[in-house]
Amino acid sequence: MTLKTRCITLLCLGLFQIGLAQTPVKIKKNSSEKVVKIDKKEFGILPDGTKAELFTLRNSRGMEAQITNYGGIITSLTAPDKNGKYENITLGCETLNDYLKGVPFFGALIGRFGNRIAKGKFTLEGKEYTLAKNNGPNALHGGKKGFDKVLWKATPLNGEEPQLKLNYTSVDGEEGYPGNLNIEVIYTLKKDNSLQINYKATTDKTTVVNLTNHTYFNLTANVNKEILDHEVTILADKLVPVDRTLIPTGELTAVTGTPFDFLTAHKIGERINDANDLQIKYGKGYDHCWVFTDSSNKLKKVALVYEATTGRKMEVFTTEPAIQFYSGNFLDGSAITKGGIPAKFRSGFCLETQHYPDSPNKPNFPSTVLKPGETYQTTTIYKFSVK
Template identity: 75%
Template sequence: MNLKTLGVILCGVAIMQSCTSKNSDSTQASDSLKVNKIEKVAFGKLPDGTVADLYTLHNANGMEVKITNYGGTITSLTAPNKNGKYENVTLACDSLSGYLKGVPYFGALVGRYGNRIAKGKFTLDGKEYSLAQNNGVNALHGGKKGFDKVLWTATPIDGEEPQLKLNYTSADGEEGYPGKLEVEVVYTLQKDNSLKIDYKATTDKATVVNLTNHTYFNLTGDANKEILDHELTLQADKFVPVNETLIPTGELKAVAGTPFDFTTTHKIGERINDTKDIQIKYGKGYDHCWVFTDSGNQLKNVASVYEATSGRLMEVLTTEPAIQFYTGNFLDGSVIGKGGIPAKFRTGFCLETEHYPDSPNQPKFPTTVLKPGETYQTTTVYKFSSK
């Protein structure tokens, strides 16, 4: 073998080693995409020029959750279908400007008081408080500028399971509520493809608190499709009847024998138009609070939703005593969602874990009063899988 031939062979070996190294790096880069991590980008500007940010939490399975500190809003949550494909399963907007135009609480943190308070008034310790009447004559979801429309202080927390901690201080008298309320909400994207939400609050004056998340889900992964074929199970033997303005009558009614019985699995659309039932008529479908058979404050599995076409299953666990099930009855296509898709009638459903609506005016309901020295603390988990 002459030197020229030897040189060609050595050059060929070097090229092969280089290609092998590049292929190895490429594989590692691909694998590195599936790790627990948090990304931050600017999401847009508020009218006063303040920048809102968007945080993306990833887990090693390939699931991701996008959350903006404007309203603590979930703008995307991906879940696997039966073929392992991850798709967004929430209703949301593409940009901050979409939310600023006004949306029906897409993905938002709701407070101080989730759900309705009759006539925007309640009495606490002998003093009457007046709130904004932003839902007909009633107060809804914290008022005209509730927690869904404020900028939260965000702290990303790297770790085995990525977290986003959000903090907000609600001033004494904000939206009519008494007491300076210090609120902390932590979103955790867990290894088992579940999103855990931990809520905490303290106050310097007696007040009422009922925090929740208002994400609209559509497990098909297609926001054009209705949610009527989704199959729902609720571990709840009672619900809260309402009047024509959707305020509780004060009683609890057994679900047995009514369109509200989901103790065994039913498709959402199976009985949703049964307007012979006055409660269905009042809600224009389902927009009611169910009371769990086990209303204890330990973390418990309370609901599941299955969508057969995609094979997606969502389970809900919570420490709360009740849940508001809402079927998008007031969506009318006027709000434009992701990809320019209008949010149409019954294309999303909500499962908002909570205390009962109008509890401050209902002495028989579990109290939502928080006093100085006490800590409001609840947890809800949305777990996703496929079958």
């Protein structure tokens, strides 16, 4: 072997050894990037014979979200208490049949229009549209068969932060709404113990859109307990007052000096039965829309809920301009949750990020109109920790 050949051989061997030395570092780096898989199983069979599925998302900390493609429903969401114990902190059912029997929107995706539309009618570009009246004289949460009662196409996306992508096309005229609306909703269970919901929609005809999620929370993880001792902060200085059918009057009023002032923390039960407040009387408690002090479309913190016995804390972030705070005033025990426990009066609360109710009939409210070529896009995050 010549000196030149020997040098080349040693050089190649050295580079090979360097490569071997570097390989474990690369493997170590990759091994630390934990891929958290999504489990899937059959959830039940719908009356038309199609199958619904249940997906379980888990993050690296042990938090778990169970979501079915029937109605995009969050059937369960766990969060840690001050002792590190993860428990389900939502109201949900055991089986698909339990949901099919009828529940008050437990954990569901709501659309095309979350909240109420007066008298089930609105006019858009000079044409009047008629909707189903499914809440007294008004339309509520998309109609008799809103997005909470349809089967979404589900695509699980495995990764460090597991995601479930849901797609649905609401055809022109469905529940009375104009335009073929293509919707995409992505649930992401994040590393920091938050659940992020991204909404996106496009249309081929001018329509109205107001999507939200209707999860009922009880941070005690015990549906037998009322939510009245939960401490709530809502960073909103205005309220959307309503009439006796819970339709907005069209004005906005200051929350200061009223039972609706949650700019500083108050227990839900502290003022919920104020007999002197007409809005409390109309809602049988809290069932109203708050307008954020920062009503921009940037992602911002808008609410905080704290439950002292477990130490659980929930923060809400959104790009939406308002939130519907509902204190479970119409829960009557008829809907049965996991473990066979009836959902009784005020056993859960909702914080539904959204635009104002009846916006299609209130030109002074922020617009919910979506036109061809535009994209409806919003984000909401529910983050859980302990205090």
